[in-house]
Amino acid sequence: MEIINTCKSCNSKNLQIFIKDVSSFGYKMDVVECKDCHLRFRNILLNEKEIESLYASSYFNEIQKDYFFSNQELKEKIFKNRLQIVNSIVSKKGTLLDVGSAMGTFLEVAKKDGWKETGIEVSEYASEIANKNGLNSICGNTSMIIGQNKKYDVITLWDMIDHAEKPLTVLDDVRKLIGENGFIFVETTVIDSAMFIIAEVVNTLSFGIIKNPLLKGYPVHHTNYYSQQTMAADIEKAGFKVVKVIREPFNQEIFSGTKIEKILFGLIESFSKFIHKEIVCTIVAVPK
């Protein structure tokens, strides 16, 4: 583990602590904000061994079980919606690389729809499940497949970029892997959303007594806590041009929490639509 003292996006040293001493899954970290480009990120960088243990089977089976093992129908609905976004922009079905493909649910939906699927997934546990289901999933990271002289028509990063220790490196790799007429789809939850803003206000008004909703948004599994603007900035920095931004509410059925938390979450997400502050942000970009 390493402490980060400069901004991960613009290299500025002008950092301010946003939340101090966050304890998350055995790690202690600060959430910091760059005063120059406004990127928020955790101030620790994990090494490969630490990442491996963070994404062992318990991540899928316990921490995110509602997300990864929710009923098949719901899961398919979510990934079909993502594919619909892709198909609404790209008319010809060609090669598709899903970065952070987990257990391959999106790969499966895309394959059934006529895409030639490849997944890349850092978790051996998850990648093996995809392979067992007959899907083309490689265990490793994007840097491994550069130099194989292969370019993809579409590259998707669903809820992945903020899990990467070095998101800019991943985006640089993606730039090398995308075909000249290709499209990338980068989706993540963003902090300029009703959910994050309300959690922040509740924390401030309660003088830090009710800080659980705020802390839930800053787990150690996320490295950068992007806003729509800071995510677009990183994508542009890697050599892309943003062509479309889609904001949507998060599906409360796959939110991991107690019954009351789920109800509250659902209410806030419904409300977010009216003020255009939905938490899920998908950025579509093309090579510059």
Ligand SMILES: [Zn+2]
């Ligand atoms: Zn910065």
